[in-house]
Amino acid sequence: DPKGNKTVDQGSFDINLVDAEMGKVVTRFPPEPSGYLHIGHAKAALLNKYFAEQYKGKLIVRFDDTNPSKEKEEYEESIKEDLKLIGIAPENYSHTSDYFEQIYQLALQLIKDGNAYVDDTTQEQMRAERMDGIASKCRNLSVEENLRRFEEMKNATEFGLTACLRAKISVDNPNKALRDPVIYRCNLIPHARTGTAWKMYPLYDLACPIVDALEGVTHALRTDEYHDRNPQYQWFLDALKLRQVHIWEYSRLNFVYTLLSKRKLTWFVDQGRVQGWDDPRFPTIRGIRRRGLTMDALMTYILMQGASTSFVALEWDKLWAVNRKQVDPIAPRHVAIESKDRVKVTVKGAEAYHFKEVPRHKKNEALGNKKTAYGPTMWLDQADAKELAQDEEVTLMDWGNAFVRKIEKSADGVVTAIEAELHLQGDVKKTKRKLTWLADGAELVSVLLKDYDYLITKKKIEEEDELKDLLTPVTEFTTEAIADGNVADLNKGDIIQLERKGFYIVDQKAEAGKPAVLILIPDGKSA
Ligand code: ATP
Ligand code: MG
Ligand code: MG
Structure with missing residues (x-):
């Protein structure tokens, strides 16, 4: 497949990356500091680590901190600790926020090239128009007008707060991810690292390809739920003439009777239905560890799964059976x-x-x-x-x-x-x-x-x-x-x-x- 997507059978250890040169592969794990790591994140992190090691390359851990409404310093610390537990302890952690200025400059570039526009259509109307493949009234504003409006967003003026920047990709592409996605939005909540320096923030869809390219990532591992957004990722690299990055797809990990979503897990914590993020009923790294899963068993299990592209939710039994094998010979x-x-x-x-x-x-x-x-x-x-x-x-x-x-x-x-x-x-x-x-x-x-x-x-x-x-x-x-x-x-x-x-x-x-x-x-x- 020209994009370098590759599917691999379940259980295969023999996974290869397209265009991977020994010593030159750079992968990255980009957690958003908006909750504690769960077993799905462990899969993502360990696969990235696996490839970096297999090709004697480098693994970047990057905090994807573009949404001050969801992110907290507390989560960053916990993520570092949990990564350490699964053998990932980089000397440096990067942050998407390190690149806010560069991303901003590239957004200006998009506007100047006629590749982005500032839209102040209401959310509901924008959703409806996107659904029906109808162009926004703002789609053909002049570059000058868009630059003026973007400046208002930057300053979070009354107008700026009602607007967003959209990439001008397509009005009616059958792939809805290509229908002029939103790429910048205002947010007045102070950012954990940049404070109030910025009042607008790039969305993941824009920030991710840019920072991947800037950091020299050669292979970006993405879960299959992003499949429809891969052409969009590619579009940003092309429109901004950035270095190419191979996308390598793997299946999202799912378990029966289990929520692997930080938003839903947060709900259980907030409702007091669990003791905290390390509750033994939780699929967080802390939770399963507290329940008695060894980190060795976790790593063995994840690599056994390989890149498995099956969508089915897995039973927990196999993981615990791997654990029992490790624990039995050493448990007094x-x-x-x-x-x-x-x-x-x-x-x-x-x-x-x-x-x-x-x-x-x-x-x-x-x-x-x-x-x-x-x-x-x-x-x-x-x-x-x-x-x-x-x-x-x-x-x-x-x-x-x-x-x-x-x-x-x-x-x-x-x-x-x-x-x-x-x-x-x-x-x-x-x-x-x-x-x-x-x-x-x-x-x-x-x-x-x-x-x-x-x-x-x-x-x-x-x-x-x-x-x-x-x-x-x-x-x-x-x-x-x-x-x-x-x-x-x-x-x-x-x-x-x-x-x-x-x-x-x-x-x-x-x-x-x-x-x-x-x-x-x-x-x-x-x-
Ligand atoms: P959540 O829905 O739990 O918040 P997320 O994808 O929004 O998950 P991120 O912190 O952005 O959380 O995820 C960091 C990395 O982990 C991403 O590359 C993401 O694709 C990957 N990841 C998240 N959940 C899973 C999963 N269940 N299986 C495999 N990889 C996952
Ligand atoms: Mg995410
Ligand atoms: Mg999610």
């Missing part, structure tokens, strides 16, 4: 028993309460040992206790076999107490049930186990959907539990396995009088 093993209806077991033949060193992970010696408590009373989960039969031989994990000798139940079938008898010479390979248990003692730690559901009830949100009609009523589930004493030493961010329950990430460390909070990491098996 621990035990927790749910507090509700937990069952006290008297163990005959057990020695007095004592500790023993046991490996943290049976297949990974490097993780060292933990202290496990043993004693004549222990706790079982109600769910396990319910399954047991009189005189059944079971295996107590990290201990040995035992016979279930006596089961006491309440009228409604809840097990209230059990008596067991150790049988350590029994063969652990012959038992059907391997039970997790905790010796009763002072070292036990209170924990809260958290699990989450999708925030929305619809698999794929359409533009016309009202978010407030699609909210999952309850999305956070908390289970009280007790855990082995080693859990007291865990810190925020540590990832463990609670045996037979799943992988968890520590969200809050255990503190005097306060339970530790552990978040269940999806394992990619369910759903």
Whole structure:
């Protein structure tokens, strides 16, 4: 394809850029500082990084800060931090605002060449005219008049505030993106970096091709939602006689039951429906990390996707399965028993309460040992206790076999107490049930186990959907539990396995009088 667009099969690592010379490729990731980065941005950033590295070239991170109404300094800081987490830490960050003067000069050039005009048609009329392919009344104003009007926009005069600059491309092209797009607009809100120096700002459609060319970008990666705007991008390069830039298209990342739009995520934050931008239910980098996704798993997954051009929304399972593969060999093993209806077991033949060193992970010696408590009373989960039969031989994990000798139940079938008898010479390979248990003692730690559901009830949100009609009523589930004493030493961010329950990430460390909070990491098996 002459524009250098290239489509690649899903899963391909073997992606190439058109006209890419070793050592000369320059790519760029241009986030708008209007929210926190989400997993879609991670895909964009990592693909750009991938190509820059593959061709021993350079990656530019450019803050696309052309709209003071949406942008905040706070977001810029968070974006830098999050990029660092996925291995992107450039020495310099550029800003579209660094180029405001040059963009302005080029806009004047467009006007002088008869390629742009200042339009003060009302928004509704402009929309209708664009729809119907009708020329604006301002389309054929003289260059002098346009320069005069543009100066009024620059000064944000009463007239200027009602006007916008439009590129004179086409009135009725079937591609509506070419119907004289708006390229400058007034905004009196002070800009985070340029303050009140400017009262009008270029729109992304104008600023992007200009700054890409000025910064020496050789390959501009754009998501397929911009497809119709590619000819427009090219038009600006041509009209302004700028250096050519190859556009390389890739598919926008979408997940089921997930919003990947900063505007919509902001709504959830503002409504207080989540704890913040790092909420574990959020698809932000901070959110999925807090939910237990490792940054290695994220990077592996994104590169597995390649440039995939499928439009379908992806299931989350595959990502979490990649994560589980990375986490399983290195997550220390621990035990927790749910507090509700937990069952006290008297163990005959057990020695007095004592500790023993046991490996943290049976297949990974490097993780060292933990202290496990043993004693004549222990706790079982109600769910396990319910399954047991009189005189059944079971295996107590990290201990040995035992016979279930006596089961006491309440009228409604809840097990209230059990008596067991150790049988350590029994063969652990012959038992059907391997039970997790905790010796009763002072070292036990209170924990809260958290699990989450999708925030929305619809698999794929359409533009016309009202978010407030699609909210999952309850999305956070908390289970009280007790855990082995080693859990007291865990810190925020540590990832463990609670045996037979799943992988968890520590969200809050255990503190005097306060339970530790552990978040269940999806394992990619369910759903
Ligand atoms: P949002 O709708 O979330 O605000 P955006 O595209 O407006 O997204 P930008 O900050 O402008 O946000 O995006 C920076 C870069 O990330 C752009 O190149 C954009 O195309 C890309 N990007 C944004 N969302 C996705 C996504 N879901 N999948 C892949 N790339 C994305
Ligand atoms: Mg954008
Ligand atoms: Mg968007």
